[in-house]
Amino acid sequence: MHKRFLSVVALGLAASTMAFTAQAAEIKNIVIVRGALADGSGWRKTTEILEKHGFKVTIVQEPITSLADDVAATNRVLDLQIGPSLLVGHSYGGMVITEAGNRPDVAGLVYVAAFQPDKGENLIGLASSKPAGSMNIRETKDGQYLYLDPATFAADFAADLPRSEADFMAKSQVFAAKAAFTAKIDDPAWRSKKSWSIVASDDRSINPELERDMAKRAGSDVTEIKASHAVFASQPEKVAAVIEKAAKDAGK
Template sequence: MHRAFIFAVALTTSAIAFAAQAAEIKNMVIVHGALADGSGWRKVAEILQQRGFNVTVVQEPITSLKDDVAATNRVLDLQDGPSLLIGHSYGGMVITEAGNHANVAGLVYVAAFEPDKGESLVSLASSKPAAGTSIRETKDGNYLYLDPANFAADFAADLPKEDAAFLSRSQVFASKEAFTSKVTEPAWQTKKSWAIVATQDRSINPDLERDMAKRAGSETIEIEASHAVFASQPDKVADVIAKAAQSAQ
């Protein structure tokens, strides 16, 4: 009886320690969207780092969904312990696949596509078109970019002019292949997720953001901001991410 009691206490103590360890999420892996790069996430990263999180920004090539998932997995492989995976815009396509990585404890979609199996960015975007119409093709017809003349209006209307101009100049062109690739295994089906809806978004229809989040069962937070909500409202975005880390177990 005495030995059984000691074993039960030891087992309970171990379970409590394991639960505490599982709940401790300190790693944040951010996947930027297309027509932008990771530099716009600096303020969010700094806020999260000040709160004690380890933040890494994936600079994916946007040459194909497969390539971008691989780039994200390489970063996830380097993390020590569970990670929260955050994706903006096209980055939502990437984290939906890369979120199946064993290190991922939860997903945060920031004004992002949240696809189901068999869906591509093009199929989702065409289901509820956005207000912006400034995407252009490169001369070879293989890549897409956002017209610098309309970048601020359609992507970052609530940023200072100079900040929007920098985002425009640092944008990563997206291959058509990346936009037409279909998701195979949506991680949100098995892992907790959160979704930020940018209510003034002209790059993704806000109603589409709401519909995708509802379908996935994501906890939804609405922020009055442009598509560049991560840059114009970094404190609010960081707060959502930090709270998600506390909730993801």
């Protein structure tokens, strides 16, 4: 009787472990941290594709007032998720997920034409190490915030989008505090988490060579897409495919 009881308990524990493992492998929460100079609405097509495939997508509209504020905004969204999440960051959003991704409920990181910093690095330093060309970044009158000149926004940020879409993005861009771009990374999550990187080969906002170098350094799984910096809007099917693959692989 005693042996039979122990066998039943052992079987129950085994079944529970299997169920937990299967559940852990199911990454259904996708949390997207948008970059600077464009709000989250450009992610709509990618979001709709992922949702059709059964994912729950949330987009962080961080204030871009400081890196700490933006990590806090991301944490508030992660707190709402049930189960593990995959963090996706575009451009400056890569800085944010590199810090926020240290949470135990973050299963992996996807960098989409994004900065992928190491400890002690900041956005300004990385961007200056391999300039992207002639981005027309302007300062606000108070000298505290930066924005992209609307007259050249399409060419610099979204050259492969219809002009009407690029112009709307220029009009709705989110100004970035200088403090956010100069803040240094403390503990890069990609050192302990799986990561994936999309290199936008026609990017004029971040040098594609810099994207490649950062991804190689981090040991990321790399996908190259011929697209502008707004690859998430111009190539939503391809971006969604990378995110979906990452979500499946992160749970293994």
